[in-house]
Amino acid sequence: MARYQTVRRETVHLGEIPVPVEWKTGVKNYRIRVREDKTVLATAPARASRAAVERFLRSREGWIREKQNGGSAPLSPSPFESGELTLEGKRLPFAARQGKKTLLTVTEEGASLLFRGDGEAALARALSERLVRRAEPLFSFWEEATGLRASGFSVRRMSSRWGSCTVGSGRIRLSLSLSREPDRLLSYVILHELAHLRYPDHGAGFRAFLTGFLPDWEERRRELRHRSD
Numbered sequence: 172m173a174r175y176q177t178v179r180r181e182t183v184h185l186g187e188i189p190v191p192v193e194w195k196t197g198v199k200n201y202r203i204r205v206r207e208d209k210t211v212l213a214t215a216p217a218r219a220s221r222a223a224v225e226r227f228l229r230s231r232e233g234w235i236r237e238k239q240n241g242g243s244a245p246l247s248p249s250p251f252e253s254g255e256l257t258l259e260g261k262r263l264p265f266a267a268r269q270g271k272k273t274l275l276t277v278t279e280e281g282a283s284l285l286f287r288g289d290g291e292a293a294l295a296r297a298l299s300e301r302l303v304r305r306a307e308p309l310f311s312f313w314e315e316a317t318g319l320r321a322s323g324f325s326v327r328r329m330s331s332r333w334g335s336c337t338v339g340s341g342r343i344r345l346s347l348s349l350s351r352e353p354d355r356l357l358s359y360v361i362l363h364e365l366a367h368l369r370y371p372d373h374g375a376g377f378r379a380f381l382t383g384f385l386p387d388w389e390e391r392r393r394e395l396r397h398r399s400d
Contacts, residue, residue, distance in 0.1 A: 178217050183225055185232050188239075192224055200251045201227050201291065205238040223289035230328055251290055256282045258298075259305075260353030273297060298350040299326040302357075306345060309358050310365075316384060319365045333395060334360045336367040352395070359391040 179194035190203075192213045201224070202214040215224045228235075250256040256265035264281035267290055274285040275297035286293035303326055314320050322341035329335070329346035336343050343364045349357050362385055370377035381388040 181221065183213070183221075183228055185228060185235065188232075188235065190228055190235075192228075194219065200249055203228070203231055203235065205235060209239045211235055211239075219289060223292055226289075227291055233331070249291065250294070257351040258282060259350070260356075267294070275301065277301075295328075295347060299347055302326050302345065302347065302350045305354065305357060306361060309354070309361050313358070313362050313365055313384075317362070317365060319368045321365060321368070334364045336364040338367060338371050341368060356391055356395055359385060359388055359395070362388070363392075 175195050175197045177193045177195050181192055183190045183192055188211060190211045190213050192215055194215050194217050196217045198214055198216050200216070201219075204212045206212065213224070213228060215227075250265040251267060254265055256263050258277060263277070265283070266281070267284040267286060269287065269290075270285040271287060272285065273287055273293045273296065275294070276283045276285075284290070284294055284297065286297075306324065306326075310321065310324060320341070321336075321343045324343040324345060326345050326347055326349075329344070329348065333346045333349060334344060343361075345357075345360065345364075349360060362381065366377055366380050370380060385391070
């Protein structure tokens with residue numbers, strides 16, 4: 172069998188955007204190409220499930236639409252492609268291999284992922300779990316300091332925000348992208364979302380509240396905005 176033989180072809184729809192996908196032998200990572208005529212093509216490993224491919228494409232939908240609209244922002248390379256993982260403010264060498272379970276190991280020398288099934292999905296789960304463990308003591312700290320209490324929090328992929336708060340239920344969601352950021356920026360996002368439990372908008376009361384507990388919050392916000400540019 173040829174190394175890069177196509178074994179399957181299907182089309183995945185991102186809303187009104189059709190994405191033809193080719194499953195190929197010898198391919199280890201997902202690839203997306205937006206051509207000059209705005210059509211999109213994708214390649215996936217032969218063993219990847221359709222559900223895994225759909226999850227990957229949905230996670231890149233914002234980038235695809237931006238490219239179709241003439242944007243030039245580069246797609247952040249997958250650590251599986253680049254061999255490097257940005258984690259908690261540090262750029263670390265990254266290696267991955269398949270195994271019987273999923274385990275992310277992080278040391279000063281680098282990060283390694285043992286994964287089962289789809290590697291991208293396994294890494295997202297591992298990063299989400301690690302972010303939850305980092306966020307828990309920060310939530311406890313700011314809840315004690317401010318007297319505000321979230322009913323719970325979760326981690327999810329977000330394309331344009333670092334966090335969100337549903338005031339009615341008191342539930343807070345953090346962006347998975349915060350796994351890349353250091354604790355000082357994660358701490359700011361948590362305080363920001365807790366503040367919305369008292370101040371639903373970003374008015375003067377909201378800003379004064381943040382300044383009272385975190386005088387350099389505007390600097391931290393600018394740092395986050397710069398990182399997302």
